[in-house]
Amino acid sequence: MKGFSSIDKEYTASTYKRFDLEIISGKGSILTDSSGKEYIDLGSGIGVTAFGINDEVWKNAVTEQLSKVQHTSNLYYTEPSALLAEALCRKTGFKKVFFSNSGAEANECAIKAARKYGNDTKGEGCYKIVTLVNSFHGRTITTLSATGQDSFHKLFNPLTDGFIHIRANDISALKETLDESVCAVMFEVCQGEGGVIPLEKNFVDEMVKICREKDILLVTDEVQTGNGRTGELYGYMNYGFTPDIVSTAKGLGGGLPIGATLLGDKVKAVFSYGDHGSTFGANPVCCAGALSIINRLDKAFLDEVKAKSEYIFKTLGSLENIESVRGLGLMIGFKAKNKTSAEIVSGCMEKGVLCLTAKDRVRLLPALNIPEATLEKAINVIKEVVEEN
Numbered sequence: 001m002k003g004f005s006s007i008d009k010e011y012t013a014s015t016y017k018r019f020d021l022e023i024i025s026g027k028g029s030i031l032t033d034s035s036g037k038e039y040i041d042l043g044s045g046i047g048v049t050a051f052g053i054n055d056e057v058w059k060n061a062v063t064e065q066l067s068k069v070q071h072t073s074n075l076y077y078t079e080p081s082a083l084l085a086e087a088l089c090r091k092t093g094f095k096k097v098f099f100s101n102s103g104a105e106a107n108e109c110a111i112k113a114a115r116k117y118g119n120d121t122k123g124e125g126c127y128k129i130v131t132l133v134n135s136f137h138g139r140t141i142t143t144l145s146a147t148g149q150d151s152f153h154k155l156f157n158p159l160t161d162g163f164i165h166i167r168a169n170d171i172s173a174l175k176e177t178l179d180e181s182v183c184a185v186m187f188e189v190c191q192g193e194g195g196v197i198p199l200e201k202n203f204v205d206e207m208v209k210i211c212r213e214k215d216i217l218l219v220t221d222e223v224q225t226g227n228g229r230t231g232e233l234y235g236y237m238n239y240g241f242t243p244d245i246v247s248t249a250k251g252l253g254g255g256l257p258i259g260a261t262l263l264g265d266k267v268k269a270v271f272s273y274g275d276h277g278s279t280f281g282a283n284p285v286c287c288a289g290a291l292s293i294i295n296r297l298d299k300a301f302l303d304e305v306k307a308k309s310e311y312i313f314k315t316l317g318s319l320e321n322i323e324s325v326r327g328l329g330l331m332i333g334f335k336a337k338n339k340t341s342a343e344i345v346s347g348c349m350e351k352g353v354l355c356l357t358a359k360d361r362v363r364l365l366p367a368l369n370i371p372e373a374t375l376e377k378a379i380n381v382i383k384e385v386v387e388e389n
């Protein structure tokens with residue numbers, strides 16, 4: 001041990017229960033700790049390092065921009081954010097993009113856009129946003145309020161008013177809730193922190209239909225499901241509809257902090273000068289890195305993501321001791337019959353594989369470009385851990 005973990009424990013706010021693991025460096029899907037031990041990384045910094053650690057294409061894009069200008073302000077134009085906004089719109093059909101620095105901020109922007117739209121179209125009383133029980137939308141007070149998990153709420157009252165939580169896949173609850181005071185529904189197509197739970201297709205279909213009829217905005221929180229993670233560019237594309245607003249972050253920056261809120265036709269003009277802003281938002285270095293990520297998420301690449309996903313589903317799904325495997329693309333959660341997810345994570349770590357958890361599941365979010373052989377090696381380790389007693 002280099003010993004910086006003890007310094008961290010002494011001086012860093014105690015919000016994170018870290019593993020006893022000091023990460024020093026890495027390459028691709030391999031991380032190296034302070035004792036020189038190597039790990040296969042199936043967590044990607046929670047779905048952030050989409051093309052792995054120290055990826056050459058991403059690093060070149062970032063360092064090239066770094067040697068030009070690292071930051072100006074949003075008073076001036078810079079090329080990377082212009083090109084990234086264009087790429088995001090061209091690839092999705094969305095019309096405008098607002099850049100921020102995190103998932104929570106991307107959601108804050110989505111919430112402001114939805115409220116403004118409600119106010120513009122239906123008046124002041126139209127501000128409520130329906131979200132789902134067990135969702136996760138971030139840690140700011142407002143995105144916590146949007147989050148449909150009471151355990152996150154209780155210590156931080158008063159919360160932001162105007163969020164209604166309904167159960168996922170409950171169409172009658174949704175119908176009862178959607179009145180003139182509701183401007184939007186916001187949801188993850190596959191709940192990540194909630195335990196890797198994809199929404200049912202017929203619930204999504206019905207929700208889309210009702211919201212269209214009532215001119216209620218559809219907002220997908222694609223902070224985790226976005227940017228190729230599910231095998232499609234954005235998670236909603238698995239469901240055959242297009243939302244009005246998409247928020248994203250995590251994998252978008254490939255490891256640098258960036259959030260983006262995509263605004264569709266209905267809301268493309270909802271913001272005017274001064275309505276929203278961010279000092280660091282649209283940072284040219286982060287945008288240059290993000291552009292190098294987005295440009296590589298073409299059909300051939302996404303087909304590889306899907307093939308790796310199928311391999312994991314098939315291999316883990318066939319194991320006697322695994323109760324269930326669920327998820328979308330390379331966002332996968334599984335549960336064993338004989339061990340808790342914490343036991344599996346620590347067993348894997350000992351054998352050199354890093355996995356995440358989400359609720360009672362082991363969660364896998366490998367780099368999208370993880371080499372097949374590396375993935376197979378890691379899955380074999382999981383298999384060993386799940387099969388031993």
Ligand SMILES: *Cc1c(COP(=O)(O)O)cnc(C)c1O
Nearest residue numbers: 102103104136137138192223224
């Ligand atoms: C991680 C996450 C967030 C919060 O993102 P931060 O960058 O930590 O603010 C919001 N929504 C979803 C679905 C997430 O997975």
